Amino acid sequence: MLTPVGQSIHNSFFYWKSPLLKAEFCGLENFRLLLSDRIFWLALRNNAFLLLGSLLIQLPIALGIALLLNYPTRGRALFRTAFFTPMIIPTAAIAVLWQYLYEPQNGIFTALVRCFNPDFSYAWLASPSTSMIWIFVTICWQFIGFHTVLFMAGLATIPEELYEAARLDGASELQLCRRIILPCLKPICAVAATLSIIGSLKYFDLVYLMGAGLPETSREVLATYVYRLAFDENQGRYGYGSAVAVLLFLLALLIVTPLQLRKPDPQ
């Protein structure tokens, strides 16, 4: 498992004229190119967008739903089952399905807006400036249920007596939430955030499939850029692709290591 990473780093110092020919050593040339590569920076920006979206939108919604379910709720098990369902579906299938949901002519999103504005037509996934937003909505669809279940598991560990004691002391629901629930949920929030951060560096399937129709300046995240550089027709730029991969790896290490170190060892 570590060998491929080493190989990636090794590769990134080489230049392939074609995948069939032998590589030539070119030092840091690949990395120098990378710094002035517009697509690379745009891909990085898309990763950052998805990362912030996950942290600032997806997790709060999941937490909110978990809090709602924490009250006595009719059919709680049913909600939980339904919310978690997208997690077991192959991401590739989700991408295929959502491409149809976003269909400009008779997808359900268009149909929904047409209830208010009959002439509406909009190419959701084909517009470079906004397509990432719609891909993000799909990501939310896929993962909110998962995080909800995580938060529910965390909520279940808070003892009932704590709530009762606080209520006896006259705490309002809002105070209850701020003073008791959220502090107790801190560890699980940290876990969910770490997962989101790691996950958002790993996006590939959805972005690759759903962004297929976009110009190359707006459809990439780092992982898809690596893939396209190396394996797309007429590309075969193994060395350059590896350079992107190495940066992706360093980025993951840089972000995740402090998070992991901060967390107290469970043992």
Added chain:
Amino acid sequence: MKYHSPGFFWRHLLLLIFLLFTTYPLLWMTLTAFRTEGDAQQRPLGLPAAWTLQNVREVLHSGNFVQAYQNSLFLCIVAVLLAIAAAALAAFAFAHFKFRGSNTLFILFLLGMMIPVHVTLIPLNQLLGADYLNLKGSLMALIGPYAGFALPVSILILRRAFEAIPQELLDAGALDGCSSWQTFWHIGLPLAKPALSTVLIFNFLTMWNEYAFALTLLGPNCQTIPLAITEFKGEHDLRITAVCAALLLVIIPLIVVYLLAQKHIIRGLTAGSVK
């Protein structure tokens, strides 16, 4: 507590709205799979005007989903068994034997969890390509990477399970003349059964749904389920009903399994990623 606590109505309304958001896409897909093509173009919402099985029949005829199912099943079973066998042995060693460098080695394994797997696409492609192992295009190419990338999480979960076994039990086994191997087999494994099933489910689903490696390392003649569905879409892009029928064939078995083994699957997927 009473059901009629404050905001009962609004809470349930919000939950129902989110329920609609989660389930409607799947419902729409199911309904579309049984529509006629014209119906799907004119009235995409609501119930089908006439129900038809034509789409499902067509997918069974023209798609290669039967083959893809066989491929995916074979691949995932072999890779999961390999991964679990290796991970259980390693985790047991990490939990109960102290050897030099064991901590460093363990941390190296954990590192594997953080690496975005796509970093390894290019080198694995070289390694499995014609110059070295020459496995590209066959299912064999995927077994190694799938089993390998399943190791970190599996070792982590199993190590905790093995550590939870009291040392006295193991010592008692040793006193009765168990070798290390027998201790592992007769005491360790049976007591770690819940963790083993968690690991099994988590890895199986991850492999079943994996796309990037399959896309890179398999050829057009050998497909897993995720590849088959995207290719089917590519070929029948304009036939929404047929693609939805294909999606249905991919998703329904998963949902059935999910409903049957829900508790285990939820635990497997959440535990797998939490730690």
